[in-house]
Amino acid sequence: MVLSKDTNPAFSVYHIGALLLHVLQGRDHREVDFIEAYNDLNSIQSVSMQLYMFAIDWLYVLGIVDLGPKLSIRKCF
Secondary structure, eight states: OOOOTTSOGGGSHHHHHHHHHHHHHTOSSSEEEHHHHHHHHHHHSOOOHHHHHHHHHHHHHTTSEEEETTTEEEEOO
């Protein structure tokens, strides 16, 4: 389940995905290093690697990001 009534909304895939989009929009380059984006996201809100990867998966399913070469995230917007 993507949303749960027992989970803090700040730790939902939707919220983390929105924060990640904010991080990606702030970049001039189309591709962003996977770990660098994770560190930037953690400067906004502390997020586990597992939740970060779930958010990337969610954005990938929506067609908003794609995986680039050498562990990078490619913006599709």
